[in-house]
Every structure is written in structure tokens, then in C-alpha cells.
Amino acid sequence: MSDNEEGVYCICRTTDTSRFMIGCDNCNEWYHGDCISITEQFAKSISKFFCLICRTNNPSLKTIHKNEKITQARGTFCGDCSGCFRTQDCGKCEGCEEGRRCRKRICKVERKKKEEKREKRRREEEEAERLRLEEEERERERKRREKERKKREKEKEKEEEMQRKKDRYQNDDEYVPPELSRGAKRATRRKPEQAAPKRTRRRGEEDVWSTQTAEPQQCHGPKCVQSSRPNSKYCSDECGMKLAMSRIFEILPARIQAWQRKPSEADIANQKALQKIRLQIREAELEEIGCRRKKHELEELIKKGKSQTITEEDVEDGEDPEMNYCVTCGHEFSSKTLNRHMERCFNRFESQTSYGSAFPTKNDLVDLFCEFYNASQQTYCKRLKILCPEHYKEPKVLDSEVCGFPLQKILFDDEHVDFCRLAKKKCIKHISWERLKRAQIDNDIIRARLKREELTDQERIVHMQMTSRGGVLGLMLHNTIDNEDEDLNQEKPQRRICPKRDEDIRPTAYHGDHDYGFRQ
Missing domain, CATH: 1.20.5 (Single alpha-helices involved in coiled-coils or other helix-helix interfaces)
Structure with missing residues (x-):
């Protein structure tokens, strides 16, 4: 083997070893699986492999496969x-x-x-x-x-x-009667009084086809003397476009001036609605900013409460004989164990219902939702991350961890803050208060964001209404007459531009690049 042949494999004679390869047990030559049509999965069932060249030279060589194990059908555990x-x-x-x-x-x-x-x-x-x-x-x-x-x-x-x-x-002159058939010749041998009179087919009134077309008309295009096409007023599409352009340049400037002279009531109403919507959007943005600030302050407050020391003086050892019913399952529990049971019972029933969407959240609210991907249903969980009973597990409570609940009416008041100093495992009044407070603020943030998006859609709709109202098509199709405006009452009616002769065309239809009220 020459130096150029060293390091090359397979029938393709390349040095590529990144793909799946299988070796011949006779000549020790390596082949790519895709070159000889053998997959990696199929190669696992082969015990001894011989290439086509070796099998051609020695017909006794045959590829040997592994014995497949037959497993009894049974349930998996x-x-x-x-x-x-x-x-x-x-x-x-x-x-x-x-x-x-x-x-x-x-x-x-x-x-x-x-x-x-x-x-x-x-x-x-x-x-x-x-x-x-x-x-x-x-x-x-x-x-x-x-x-x-x-x-x-x-x-x-x-x-x-x-x-x-x-x-x-x-044409009657071009008509040639057909030759008499054999039966017609026999009819001439009859007696004159019995034979039918000989007739030749002539074009009668009932055989006349109306081939006359309508009288040719002159094209209605500006300065055009050609005859119009059949069933049309113009000789070509260009003449129709020229006439339409002339009409636009004659009618549109007056309509634009009338539109700019006095705003319509619909525009005034849309402007007021737009101002109101923008004010509400600003309020929603401030509300969201305030909620995010409260969330930051809550984290600081929780951190400050956890730094307090545990006191055993306020622990009540007496048993409360009062019994209450769980609002979820309806069973009766004592007041000490009722709160913890209601939380577990609610999570158990809430886990039976799934709230998912086929698309993940891609904005800045992604940290507020669970976003757990369910491969079987191909959905993303859309519960609040802090309240999701399926995918959120609360950290384990230590024996030395204090409750830290702020004992005040105004939660975010920095002055005179007092905290509950009972052990978190023994406190039955403030169970999972950090989780509930975080969820409350997250819910307020989502509500403010949804409100802002809804108002943004309303703003877009109002903008579309205002834009479409002053368009060229709307001004050409519609016209508002103000009876209080004397100028509009004295305006002469517009003449329809449909000239039929060259001398009837007014030369003022279009005079080049003139200012028709488009420029301010």
C-alpha cells in the first residue's frame, strides 16, 4: 500500500472517521455504515461481519447474527x-x-x-x-x-x-343549394298535379343572426380620439387610468381642505379617548412599579424578621376545644391543626387540575410563572411559581427558624416594626405567610401588566380608526356638508368629467406639479 493509501477507509476511500463504521472480520477493512447500507442499530445484532469483496472471493463466508433472546410478555415493574x-x-x-x-x-x-x-x-x-x-x-x-x-x-x-x-x-350571393338526392329525382317523375313544388332553401327572417354591433363610440379618456373597445368606455387601460387621475386631482384637493378646515366629531371623540387611555396606561405602569417596589421591600422585611430571636414566653400550651370544618373537604378539625390541614387539602385538590399553555412566557414575567414543561401534554404550567402545588416545594423549616411575621396593620411601615418571635414550627397563626404575601404581590404585578396590555390594544384600535378616517379612499367616497359654513353652501357642484370629444376636454384637469392643498 502506498503512502497516499494509508489512513483511508471504506469503498469511498476517505479519511473520515466521524461517522459510524463497521470492520470486516476477514480483511480487517473498515467501512462506513451509510456507504454499505448498514445502520448502527442493525450492526448491534451482527456477531461476525464479512464485506462484499471477501464474500465474493470466498462464498463460504457468511455474516453471522446474534441469537435474539425471547422474553416472556409480562408487566413492567x-x-x-x-x-x-x-x-x-x-x-x-x-x-x-x-x-x-x-x-x-x-x-x-x-x-x-x-x-x-x-x-x-x-x-x-x-x-x-x-x-x-x-x-x-x-x-x-x-x-x-x-x-x-x-x-x-x-x-x-x-x-x-x-x-x-x-x-x-x-350572404345570399354565396349560397349554393345542395344537389338533388336520388329521392328528389324520383319525385320529378310524378305527375305535375301530384308532385310538390320544387323549393330551394333560402335564408328567411328566422335564419338571420344579428351580427351588427353597437355603434362605435369615442373613448372617454382625456384628449383621446380613438374608438372604445367593445363593452367598454375606453380604448385602453391607460385612458381609464388617466381619467381617474384627473378626477382625483380635481376632487381630492377640495375634500382635503374641507377635512382640514374643521375637525370631525369622531376625531375629537377619539382624541379624548386616546388621552384617557394614555392616562390609564401611565397609571397601570406606576401600579406595576409600585408592586415591584413592594416586592423588594417584602424581601427586606422577611430578611429582617428572620434575624429575630425565638422567645418561648408567648407559646400557648393550653388546648383549644373549639372545632371547625374544612371548607375544602368538609371534615372537622381543631383550631390548632385546621390551618395546616386546609393548606394541604387545598394543594391536593388543586393538583387535580392543570393550567397550561402551549407557548412559554418570553417577557419579564417569566420569573412569576411556574413554566414547568409537561412532555406528555406538551404544555407549560401557568400557575404562579410560588403557589404551584405540583412543581413547587417549600424549603424545609428548621427548628431554630423564627416566624418573623410583622405585627402591624401597615405592612411596609418602617417605623415601630414588631415581629412574631415564635418558632416557625409552633406558630399556628402565621402559617406560610411569606409564601402568601409573595403570591399576593406577584398577582398584583400580573394584573397590572394585563391591564396595560389591554389598554395598549385599545390605543392601537383608536389609532387605526383615526388613520383610516382621513385616507384618500375615504375622502373620495364620503363628504361631509356643514350647513353652518357659508363657504361650503356657496361652493358650486362639481362637474363629472366624461368628455366625448377633444374640444370638450377642459385643459384645467391637470397642469403638472401644482399645489392642490397637499403642502402646508
Whole structure:
């Protein structure tokens, strides 16, 4: 092997080793998998591989595959969930009553895989049904076009036949009667009193086709002396465009001056609405800024409260015999354990409902939402991050951690701040107060942002209304007459520009680059 051949592989004779390669067990030559049509997954089942050159030279060489292990079909078990550790049936579920496997002994991982497989099969069936319906729709559309094409061909043939008949009877001088047939010759042998009179086909009034066109008219275009096209007022599209341009330059300047002379009531109302909307947008921005400032102050207040020392003097050891009912589940609990139970009970019921969106949040509010991606549903969680019962876990409370709740009516008052100094595990009045206060401020920030976006949409709509009202098309189609304006009452009616002769055209229709009120 020469020096140039060193380091090259495969039938492509390249030095590329970044792709998947397989070696021949006879000649020790390496080949790229895509060059010999062998994938990496298929190569895992091969025990001994021989290239095509070796198998051609020695037909006894054959590629040997590994023996596939046959596994018995059985359920999968993760060994970590409650269904895997349960050894007895509950005797209450549908599976136990019908003599099948208890539902509480089914592995959650296995059940989840079955649900995903069933969902995948359902999506494949829906996709196949959609493709079938699309194919049927395309077939119907093809048949409809074919039917229309045949119909057009028949109509065209009929028109050509009518045209041939019409050309046949255009001129009496060119008419040639057909030769007498054999039957007609026999008819001449009859007696004169019995034979029918010989007649030749002549064009009658009933055979006349109206081939006369309307009287040619002069083109209505400015300074044009050509005749107009059939079923048209102009000889060409250019003449029509010139006449339309002349009308615009004659009518539009007066309309613009009338529009600029006095603002309309709709514009005045839109201006007032625009000012009101901008004021509300500014208020919403200030409200959001204030909420973010409160959030920063709350973090400082929480940090200051955690620096307090724990006091055991205020701990009440007496039992409260008063019993209350949970508003979520309806069970009865003592007042000491009611608050913690209500929080856990609410989180349990809240986890049963999902709030998701197919698109993630991309603005500065991304830190306020959970944004956990659910791969099975392909959605992003849109709960508040601090309150999400599924994806947020509150940090573990230490024995030395103080409650730190500010005991005052005004929360963000820097003067005379007193904190609850009980241990956080023993305080039953201020359970998870930091979490609730953060969630309250985050909710206010989101509400202010949504209000600002809604007002921005209203501002955009008002701008579109004001812009479309003073456009060229609107001014040409509509005109407002003010009865109180004497100038408008004395204005002469505009004459329609439809000249038919060259001498009728007014030379003042367009005089080049003049100022018609467009310039201020």
C-alpha cells in the first residue's frame, strides 16, 4: 500500500472517521455504515461481519447474527411506587369485583406507559384519518375540475358550430343549394298535379343572426380620439387610468381642505379617548412599579424578621376545644391543626387540575410563572411559581427558624416594626405567610401588566380608526356638508368629467406639479 493509501477507509476511500463504521472480520477493512447500507442499530445484532469483496472471493463466508433472546410478555415493574409494594388486593375497586387485577397493585410506571402508547396509537389513527379525508377531497376536486373542463369543451364546440352556421348564411350571393338526392329525382317523375313544388332553401327572417354591433363610440379618456373597445368606455387601460387621475386631482384637493378646515366629531371623540387611555396606561405602569417596589421591600422585611430571636414566653400550651370544618373537604378539625390541614387539602385538590399553555412566557414575567414543561401534554404550567402545588416545594423549616411575621396593620411601615418571635414550627397563626404575601404581590404585578396590555390594544384600535378616517379612499367616497359654513353652501357642484370629444376636454384637469392643498 502506498503512502497516499494509508489512513483511508471504506469503498469511498476517505479519511473520515466521524461517522459510524463497521470492520470486516476477514480483511480487517473498515467501512462506513451509510456507504454499505448498514445502520448502527442493525450492526448491534451482527456477531461476525464479512464485506462484499471477501464474500465474493470466498462464498463460504457468511455474516453471522446474534441469537435474539425471547422474553416472556409480562408487566413492567419499577419497584419504587406503592403499586409494586402492595401485596394484597383492596377488594373495592372494579378490578377486584370483576375478578381482574387490583387497580391499586398496578405499577404506576406501567400504567403511564400504557396510557402513552394508547395516546400515540390514537394520534396515529387520527393522522391516518386526516390523510384519507384529504385524499378524498383532492379526488373530488380533481373530478370537479375534469367535469368543468369537459363542460367548457362542449360549450366551445357548440359555439363553433353556431359560428359555422352563422357564416354559412351570411350572404345570399354565396349560397349554393345542395344537389338533388336520388329521392328528389324520383319525385320529378310524378305527375305535375301530384308532385310538390320544387323549393330551394333560402335564408328567411328566422335564419338571420344579428351580427351588427353597437355603434362605435369615442373613448372617454382625456384628449383621446380613438374608438372604445367593445363593452367598454375606453380604448385602453391607460385612458381609464388617466381619467381617474384627473378626477382625483380635481376632487381630492377640495375634500382635503374641507377635512382640514374643521375637525370631525369622531376625531375629537377619539382624541379624548386616546388621552384617557394614555392616562390609564401611565397609571397601570406606576401600579406595576409600585408592586415591584413592594416586592423588594417584602424581601427586606422577611430578611429582617428572620434575624429575630425565638422567645418561648408567648407559646400557648393550653388546648383549644373549639372545632371547625374544612371548607375544602368538609371534615372537622381543631383550631390548632385546621390551618395546616386546609393548606394541604387545598394543594391536593388543586393538583387535580392543570393550567397550561402551549407557548412559554418570553417577557419579564417569566420569573412569576411556574413554566414547568409537561412532555406528555406538551404544555407549560401557568400557575404562579410560588403557589404551584405540583412543581413547587417549600424549603424545609428548621427548628431554630423564627416566624418573623410583622405585627402591624401597615405592612411596609418602617417605623415601630414588631415581629412574631415564635418558632416557625409552633406558630399556628402565621402559617406560610411569606409564601402568601409573595403570591399576593406577584398577582398584583400580573394584573397590572394585563391591564396595560389591554389598554395598549385599545390605543392601537383608536389609532387605526383615526388613520383610516382621513385616507384618500375615504375622502373620495364620503363628504361631509356643514350647513353652518357659508363657504361650503356657496361652493358650486362639481362637474363629472366624461368628455366625448377633444374640444370638450377642459385643459384645467391637470397642469403638472401644482399645489392642490397637499403642502402646508
